[in-house]
Amino acid sequence: MATNGHLPESNVDVLIIGAGPAGLMAACWMAHCGVKTRIVDKRNAKIFCGQADGLQCRSLEIFDSLGFGDRAWKEANHMIEICMWNPGPDGLIRRSDRIPDTIVGLSRFQQIVIHQGRVERFFLDNIKKYSQDTIHVERGVLPESLEIDRSKVEDDSAYPVTVKLRYLTEEEATPEQQVTGSKVSDGIFRSNLVQEDDEDDLIQKSKARNGTGEIVHAKYVIGCDGARSWTRRALGFELQGEATDFIWGVLDIIPITDFPDIRMRCAIHSAEHGSLMVIPRENKLVRLYIQLKEVTPDASGRADRSKITPDVIFGAAQKILSPYKLDYEHCDWWTAYQIGQRVGSEFDANKRVFLAGDAVHTHSPKAGQGMNVSMQDTFNLGWKVALAAKGVAKRSILGTYQSERQRVAKDLIDFDHQFSRLFSGRPAKDVMDAEGVNMEEFKAAFLKGNMFSSGLSVNYGPNNLVVKAGGDDGSNSAEVRVSADAFAKSQALATGLPVGMRFNSFKVLSQADARPWHFQEKLKSDGRFRVVLFAGNILSTAQKQRVDKFCEALDAPANFLRAATPAGAPVDSVVEVLTIHSAKRTETELLRDFPEILHPFDQHDGWDYNKVFVDDVSYHEGFGDAYTNYGVDKERGCVVVVRPDHYVGWVGDTDDFDGVQKYFGGCLVLGQKAELPLR
Amino acid sequence: MATNGHLPESNVDVLIIGAGPAGLMAACWMAHCGVKTRIVDKRNAKIFCGQADGLQCRSLEIFDSLGFGDRAWKEANHMIEICMWNPGPDGLIRRSDRIPDTIVGLSRFQQIVIHQGRVERFFLDNIKKYSQDTIHVERGVLPESLEIDRSKVEDDSAYPVTVKLRYLTEEEATPEQQVTGSKVSDGIFRSNLVQEDDEDDLIQKSKARNGTGEIVHAKYVIGCDGARSWTRRALGFELQGEATDFIWGVLDIIPITDFPDIRMRCAIHSAEHGSLMVIPRENKLVRLYIQLKEVTPDASGRADRSKITPDVIFGAAQKILSPYKLDYEHCDWWTAYQIGQRVGSEFDANKRVFLAGDAVHTHSPKAGQGMNVSMQDTFNLGWKVALAAKGVAKRSILGTYQSERQRVAKDLIDFDHQFSRLFSGRPAKDVMDAEGVNMEEFKAAFLKGNMFSSGLSVNYGPNNLVVKAGGDDGSNSAEVRVSADAFAKSQALATGLPVGMRFNSFKVLSQADARPWHFQEKLKSDGRFRVVLFAGNILSTAQKQRVDKFCEALDAPANFLRAATPAGAPVDSVVEVLTIHSAKRTETELLRDFPEILHPFDQHDGWDYNKVFVDDVSYHEGFGDAYTNYGVDKERGCVVVVRPDHYVGWVGDTDDFDGVQKYFGGCLVLGQKAELPLR
Structure with missing residues (x-):
């Protein structure tokens, strides 16, 4: 002082x-x-x-x-x-x-x-x-x-x-x-x-x-x-x-x-x-x-x-x-x-x-x-x-x-x-x-x-962090503006997750240990954005190829995930990728069926067992039926960006990696990071 | 010292x-x-x-x-x-x-x-x-x-x-x-x-x-x-x-x-x-x-x-x-x-x-x-x-x-x-x-x-605290011994609550505020025995008369409830009476339909709103269907004694006040109390 x-x-x-x-x-x-x-x-x-x-x-x-x-x-x-x-x-x-x-x-x-x-x-x-x-x-x-x-x-x-x-x-x-x-x-x-x-x-x-x-x-x-x-x-x-x-x-x-x-x-x-x-x-x-x-x-x-x-x-x-x-x-x-x-x-x-x-x-x-x-x-x-x-x-x-x-x-x-x-x-x-x-x-x-008074009717308008149609009030930067048609098409991929509203919660199971979680429990308030990959039917060859392609882009050093991460920090420090797939849990295996970027490896701790979930029936807590409730197609899935405060920021197709990239380009500082990671 | x-x-x-x-x-x-x-x-x-x-x-x-x-x-x-x-x-x-x-x-x-x-x-x-x-x-x-x-x-x-x-x-x-x-x-x-x-x-x-x-x-x-x-x-x-x-x-x-x-x-x-x-x-x-x-x-x-x-x-x-x-x-x-x-x-x-x-x-x-x-x-x-x-x-x-x-x-x-x-x-x-x-x-x-290894298969044999047939091993005092026939008859009144096993839990609603509770949540480990009165259809005149008669006996100064209570202490200090009825919640009213001993009055706090429950549908947590699950008749109900450790000690008919009285006569010191009450 x-x-x-x-x-x-x-x-x-x-x-x-x-x-x-x-x-x-x-x-x-x-x-x-x-x-x-x-x-x-x-x-x-x-x-x-x-x-x-x-x-x-x-x-x-x-x-x-x-x-x-x-x-x-x-x-x-x-x-x-x-x-x-x-x-x-x-x-x-x-x-x-x-x-x-x-x-x-x-x-x-x-x-x-x-x-x-x-x-x-x-x-x-x-x-x-x-x-x-x-x-x-x-x-x-x-x-x-x-x-x-x-x-x-x-x-x-x-x-x-x-x-x-x-x-x-x-x-x-x-x-x-x-x-x-x-x-x-x-x-x-x-x-x-x-x-x-x-x-x-x-x-x-x-x-x-x-x-x-x-x-x-x-x-x-x-x-x-x-x-x-x-x-x-x-x-x-x-x-x-x-x-x-x-x-x-x-x-x-x-x-x-x-x-x-x-x-x-x-x-x-x-x-x-x-x-x-x-x-x-x-x-x-x-x-x-x-x-x-x-x-x-x-x-x-x-x-x-x-x-x-x-x-x-x-x-x-x-x-x-x-x-x-x-x-x-x-x-x-x-x-x-x-x-x-x-x-x-x-x-x-x-x-x-x-x-x-x-x-x-x-x-x-x-x-x-x-x-x-x-x-x-x-x-x-x-x-x-x-x-x-x-x-x-x-x-x-x-x-x-x-x-x-x-x-x-x-x-x-x-x-x-x-x-x-x-x-x-x-x-x-x-x-x-x-x-x-x-x-x-x-x-x-x-x-x-x-x-x-539930607090759940809040629906934020379009801006840098909420990519939807409208928003000509000046708060909306050019990178992320979308037309009404394009927006209607992407919102249709997840009708239960309106862009601008909070990410609703349904139960899913952890792939690695079958434990049921309300998905919101995985959206901790720790300052991280999240990309929720609805991977769809990962056991279908065509869908697996789409997921693999998305993950390849995710993993590329120049793209937002690694560019947003400070040097030396874990890859999930600024943006965390969470996966929900719709195949049968017991027919699917974490290490065999999912690209490593979805369950990153750490030299000290091994693979991350807490990032891949499945929309399947639990033993003790019923069936969340998450895909149906989120309004997402069980074959093709989609991709959703969630803000650190749990509001849906972007919805798009698994093929549309560019859309996700643009979203983060609009709000995050990519590259040139020297700060310590979050937490 | x-x-x-x-x-x-x-x-x-x-x-x-x-x-x-x-x-x-x-x-x-x-x-x-x-x-x-x-x-x-x-x-x-x-x-x-x-x-x-x-x-x-x-x-x-x-x-x-x-x-x-x-x-x-x-x-x-x-x-x-x-x-x-x-x-x-x-x-x-x-x-x-x-x-x-x-x-x-x-x-x-x-x-x-x-x-x-x-x-x-x-x-x-x-x-x-x-x-x-x-x-x-x-x-x-x-x-x-x-x-x-x-x-x-x-x-x-x-x-x-x-x-x-x-x-x-x-x-x-x-x-x-x-x-x-x-x-x-x-x-x-x-x-x-x-x-x-x-x-x-x-x-x-x-x-x-x-x-x-x-x-x-x-x-x-x-x-x-x-x-x-x-x-x-x-x-x-x-x-x-x-x-x-x-x-x-x-x-x-x-x-x-x-x-x-x-x-x-x-x-x-x-x-x-x-x-x-x-x-x-x-x-x-x-x-x-x-x-x-x-x-x-x-x-x-x-x-x-x-x-x-x-x-x-x-x-x-x-x-x-x-x-x-x-x-x-x-x-x-x-x-x-x-x-x-x-x-x-x-x-x-x-x-x-x-x-x-x-x-x-x-x-x-x-x-x-x-x-x-x-x-x-x-x-x-x-x-x-x-x-x-x-x-x-x-x-x-x-x-x-x-x-x-x-x-x-x-x-x-x-x-x-x-x-x-x-x-x-x-x-x-x-x-x-x-x-x-x-x-x-x-x-x-x-x-x-x-x-x-669930710990739920434990079934204690007959003794002073577990009134059921058998038990000629000397641990069973004469007051509470029952014949196999009599026991089969009383156990049939609550087939889901076997005497000697822990009191199972299903959801019921509080009559006063409609809040759902797992019934076990009301069995706090505070050293108190509990009498659970399944009051049945309290809106039927005949059943109401039986309940009134049971409550009159409960309330009598010479009987166990008051005789077990230290002078000056609240009436629920040693034995707490909890009620579950099966009439429609919205047609029933706590103060109008239930004898006061089931919701005791206190000069400072008014009536007790936390002792009468109903087996009815909740808004947010489904229907516990407690009577069915406990195997109790929805018209006539029954009475169950629960030990402080949640094991069922006695099951009997609402008309059988003497049975409850005998149970407590067998294990509690009745009258001549000068000790401080339990909380």
């Missing part, structure tokens, strides 16, 4: 500001990819209580690829069914519908509910393990200034972003949680009902006590510092959108009630007293989201916080649930918020400073989206930054972050806007009641929301 | 000698049941390498009930298929058969292979968690003397066993591993090829340096100190049986080979060079069990250890595998052993000192049984000792340990004897070759062994 003037200075590849789920996901990528990284947070985050959230199917798939999906799955409460309750003709609530909480067949996981503090714990443990204990969250550290040297932003070796950090005392870094004087923990201090402006205060305090800090020069900065993002303000960016008049309260209690569906997820519309959502949680807790009809915003559009107490919220819940009785002895946490939707117009500055999570989109928490979409922002961004910082990928791929994630954020905001209106509205008394909300419309929105 | 003469003295409920898997399983029970326990081991066991072993389905079910099945399942290598290789007409080996490694449909788990050191780690973590860090393995501690005060053995409050312990130095507690001078870790020092007599040496050394120790008075002592058990010798008991002439070597290597099934479990008989078993392991390792035809025992029956080196073992493996090539760069560990089978005639002294694991049965390691049967010994014993020590159960149940486990040990020894002979024999050249082993006979033994 050099010193410049008073403050020490240092370089780092990536600086992450904010250690909530979005920041931790970014740090997790850096740990898995071996990128020199620091992550700072102004809070000494030991305060978490409340802040539960749903985890989408997609988030669980991501956790699993990082190595801790099982921990979340084991600890969480599994929500299976949603019950809808509406007023009957007598005005009393009754159950009108039951629907599965997760659409059947979408994913190998279903939506679950878990405390955010546990999710952060899983991340911290995982980051510690994969970074070999080199990446720690530095708490009580607040950024004071940020500058980008615009003359250097396109220089791969430069550290063009300079951030001044200030160290807080333990006391300064501890938020005053009990703003309401209640004995129960509350989240009001984090709620959008409070205008927080403590950064300036904290910096003034630090200056007053001659507090100190440091200067960090970073290649890349990722701001994950929440709805009132300091990073966003430092860049001069703003969120667009506005608040509504709807005020909701949140209670985490162990309920004592005769309401029969208290362990189901419930959407309850009362006739006159507002709406309530029941989210059953772990450890006997239930979260209630409760509409506060009696609290309304003032002329400035802000609600009077002093009117919101646990008693007010609980009283509202009792009225909505009537004639069922509701009581509790234990309340774990409570908060309140005002519904509103806002999205950022800029997600990055010069592809050097990025914003993610609540820093670029805010909305109501009820849809259980917040933590998921935020983590998925940095799951999209992290590997791109990591590969660019390491010189493995071209910097141009960083432009895809905004184009891919801004659209997801806008879709989320639109959905939340519609859903909040329908959920906060009074149910229609009959078909003539035009002001009331039609319960059929609400159910339809709920079902649509269910697809949306 | 009082001092008596020179040495400090103290009392403990349970003293466990030996911290291998059997000892740790015993300690694990004590941790889960809250029993004051110490566990000592003479070794500073940091040396483990090698010592891999297969885990049976049953062991995984047990691990899951303790809370760490998922860790083993995730880390282990899963063996899916067994390939048999025999000489063809040309004398060269070729694959003759493929069979699944675990019989399909037996269990929700399949046999896996994992390093013993990892299994011990899972135990240590679990013991730490459940004992709230009060039970630690005390290493470098050697027992010096053991005395039983026979006048006090039937006194429930006495500590009749006195053990003098001696503390070793770090150096004394570290075995000399490299007895052969090889650079690779070996296990020869633990092998039966070495006559270990170091206890006496160590005690002499300790005395010579004025080493110190202590005196422990224990209610119960469990000796899990291996094949040369100090505890067994202190009791004057012996193992019966003898060694064979078969000598086998073991190598853990990363093989470099063109043998096509190197990642399968293989049983290979060569024409002339002996036999070999391939056990693929985690981390690219493969374990080879290799018959050493060129090493034979001398006149005394013992093999010359100096002739056994890694090169000799590897050379034998190469010959057997020929014409396939075998090489390696990395060898992790190696050892050798002489096949023999021995079993103890006494498993306990005065139901106060017990022997378990290798201390009462030894055999060859190839069948992958050793660790499993040893752990299952103490899984059988631990809860009995815990409940007796706490005064919850009658001391008479301790007699069932020997009657139940000695038979399992004898079956194992018999199987191992037959299997070793068939596996170590030369394959028959043709039907006239009477001296050779018939390969069909070998395959038949292998298949039988596969059932045996």
Whole structure:
């Protein structure tokens, strides 16, 4: 660490500001990819209580690829069914519908509910393990200034972003949680009902006590510092959108009630007293989201916080649930918020400073989206930054972050806007009641929301990393542009693997030992691209010849696989080739039937037995029928490129080696590598 | 701690000698049941390498009930298929058969292979968690003397066993591993090829340096100190049986080979060079069990250890595998052993000192049984000792340990004897070759062994805890004896739940939240007995009346459920009642349709939502069809008593409350409880 003037200075590849789920996901990528990284947070985050959230199917798939999906799955409460309750003709609530909480067949996981503090714990443990204990969250550290040297932003070796950090005392870094004087923990201090402006205060305090800090020069900065993002303000960016008049309260209690569906997820519309959502949680807790009809915003559009107490919220819940009785002895946490939707117009500055999570989109928490979409922002961004910082990928791929994630954020905001209106509205008394909300419309929105909230409907548009038709928005480089006709033809080779969507999972068997695997289990988040060779019927002579020809090209030193690999590193360091064939397992042999590049030899470890799979029946876990489910022809197969974040980047014919070569030519730095391999 | 003469003295409920898997399983029970326990081991066991072993389905079910099945399942290598290789007409080996490694449909788990050191780690973590860090393995501690005060053995409050312990130095507690001078870790020092007599040496050394120790008075002592058990010798008991002439070597290597099934479990008989078993392991390792035809025992029956080196073992493996090539760069560990089978005639002294694991049965390691049967010994014993020590159960149940486990040990020894002979024999050249082993006979033994080695064929005979016909061996108390006719009638009520066998698992849904559970997941190993009420069609008026009547009796203060519960403790502290009904989930409601004793009310937590299940279709995980699979009538249901170790203890009609009452009268202390409840 050099010193410049008073403050020490240092370089780092990536600086992450904010250690909530979005920041931790970014740090997790850096740990898995071996990128020199620091992550700072102004809070000494030991305060978490409340802040539960749903985890989408997609988030669980991501956790699993990082190595801790099982921990979340084991600890969480599994929500299976949603019950809808509406007023009957007598005005009393009754159950009108039951629907599965997760659409059947979408994913190998279903939506679950878990405390955010546990999710952060899983991340911290995982980051510690994969970074070999080199990446720690530095708490009580607040950024004071940020500058980008615009003359250097396109220089791969430069550290063009300079951030001044200030160290807080333990006391300064501890938020005053009990703003309401209640004995129960509350989240009001984090709620959008409070205008927080403590950064300036904290910096003034630090200056007053001659507090100190440091200067960090970073290649890349990722701001994950929440709805009132300091990073966003430092860049001069703003969120667009506005608040509504709807005020909701949140209670985490162990309920004592005769309401029969208290362990189901419930959407309850009362006739006159507002709406309530029941989210059953772990450890006997239930979260209630409760509409506060009696609290309304003032002329400035802000609600009077002093009117919101646990008693007010609980009283509202009792009225909505009537004639069922509701009581509790234990309340774990409570908060309140005002519904509103806002999205950022800029997600990055010069592809050097990025914003993610609540820093670029805010909305109501009820849809259980917040933590998921935020983590998925940095799951999209992290590997791109990591590969660019390491010189493995071209910097141009960083432009895809905004184009891919801004659209997801806008879709989320639109959905939340519609859903909040329908959920906060009074149910229609009959078909003539035009002001009331039609319960059929609400159910339809709920079902649509269910697809949306799985996280699996995301479909990225065409760009350098997603080769499909369209994409004349400038983010698409010439090398990989395809015509609509050509694209339709190639997509038809794998109808179950739409380009731009995440690689779906079916069970296949390992050729070498017959063990069944969900194919997604083989797509670990380690920063590697993957070429999935659907080798088809490898026992047919004609098909074997096609596969041999493809493999010969794969193996050629000038082509992408070896050209992307740093000197001396294993051939699967940057791009891994995985094979799924469709011949009978017991008639096929790994060493005899498959070219060596599909199971590379190592002098110390022998052949690699973990890269060739077969679409065949298992003894104990049924038949994945992968070729049928992926929509791939069992004779001819095809080739699919999978991005490090599991999105399908390219689909083509086994004869079309040039197409794969072009794909990687468009996004990777080929040849001239001196860096260490990944991991 | 009082001092008596020179040495400090103290009392403990349970003293466990030996911290291998059997000892740790015993300690694990004590941790889960809250029993004051110490566990000592003479070794500073940091040396483990090698010592891999297969885990049976049953062991995984047990691990899951303790809370760490998922860790083993995730880390282990899963063996899916067994390939048999025999000489063809040309004398060269070729694959003759493929069979699944675990019989399909037996269990929700399949046999896996994992390093013993990892299994011990899972135990240590679990013991730490459940004992709230009060039970630690005390290493470098050697027992010096053991005395039983026979006048006090039937006194429930006495500590009749006195053990003098001696503390070793770090150096004394570290075995000399490299007895052969090889650079690779070996296990020869633990092998039966070495006559270990170091206890006496160590005690002499300790005395010579004025080493110190202590005196422990224990209610119960469990000796899990291996094949040369100090505890067994202190009791004057012996193992019966003898060694064979078969000598086998073991190598853990990363093989470099063109043998096509190197990642399968293989049983290979060569024409002339002996036999070999391939056990693929985690981390690219493969374990080879290799018959050493060129090493034979001398006149005394013992093999010359100096002739056994890694090169000799590897050379034998190469010959057997020929014409396939075998090489390696990395060898992790190696050892050798002489096949023999021995079993103890006494498993306990005065139901106060017990022997378990290798201390009462030894055999060859190839069948992958050793660790499993040893752990299952103490899984059988631990809860009995815990409940007796706490005064919850009658001391008479301790007699069932020997009657139940000695038979399992004898079956194992018999199987191992037959299997070793068939596996170590030369394959028959043709039907006239009477001296050779018939390969069909070998395959038949292998298949039988596969059932045996799942651990699921165990069927305990009648006694206090297993109410079935027979059992005139004196272990069966009068209260619970049944006639063959009466037993046949009651067993017919649940044909899929044979009394004496472990409670099989099928999926059911939680009534309150529709979540699917494998029913075994609800049988946690926490020391509680369970009454499983198959409530049948609860929506039928007649059936509802029968259930109501049963529940009324359950709830009566004089009857077993409340009489077994300590004053002030929750009603499910000693016996938990779980319900599975067969009506439609969506037509049934927990609070409306089921008596409160089936979902007890708590003032702080409300009703218990985790005790009533339904045999219905799930959204995401299919239909368990539990009533059909358990062989229970969907209208009338039945009642099943499950022991704390998941074995079925009693089956009867819902009208037969007296039968359940008698069962618990036979094994539990009813009334007059002042102890703290089990968790």
